Amino acid sequence: MLALSLLLPACGNASSRAPALSGGSAIGQGLYVPHCQGCHGPSGTERGDAAGAAERDPSSAASTILGGKAGMPTFAGTLTPEQVSELLAYLRTL
Numbered sequence: 001m002l003a004l005s006l007l008l009p010a011c012g013n014a015s016s017r018a019p020a021l022s023g024g025s026a027i028g029q030g031l032y033v034p035h036c037q038g039c040h041g042p043s044g045t046e047r048g049d050a051a052g053a054a055e056r057d058p059s060s061a062a063s064t065i066l067g068g069k070a071g072m073p074t075f076a077g078t079l080t081p082e083q084v085s086e087l088l089a090y091l092r093t094l
């Protein structure tokens with residue numbers, strides 16, 4: 001939690017600048033930009049291949065998002081399972 005509270009202010013309100021997308025990916029993008037883009041970059045490929053993992057193995061990617069992994073914070077207390085699904089759907093569009 002400490003790492004998260006330090007990280008989130010640094011990510012700022014970037015979501016308000018994000019272009020609109022259609023359907024579920026707009027929700028996913030609204031979550032990705034403030035929570036994930038700072039580490040994984042706009043294409044989801046920096047610091048671990050988040051976009052590729054969502055494509056190859058969504059259930060393992062979901063556990064990484066909720067539980068964290070070497071260098072990746074846990075989002076279990078921050079994101080609901082529905083939000084994780086939206087994120088995976090967005091990652092697969094990257």
Ligand code: HEC
Nearest residue numbers: 035036039047048049050053061064065069070071072087
């Ligand atoms: C503080 C930086 C940081 C943030 C914020 C972050 N991640 Fe990660 N993430 C990492 C690192 C580092 C790894 C690679 C872990 C490893 O060594 O396998 C990773 C791995 C992943 C993986 C698995 C990649 C693989 O190859 O197995 C996924 C999926 C992922 N992140 C998604 C997300 C999502 C979605 C968010 C936002 C909710 C997010 N990450 C936020 C740093 C971060």
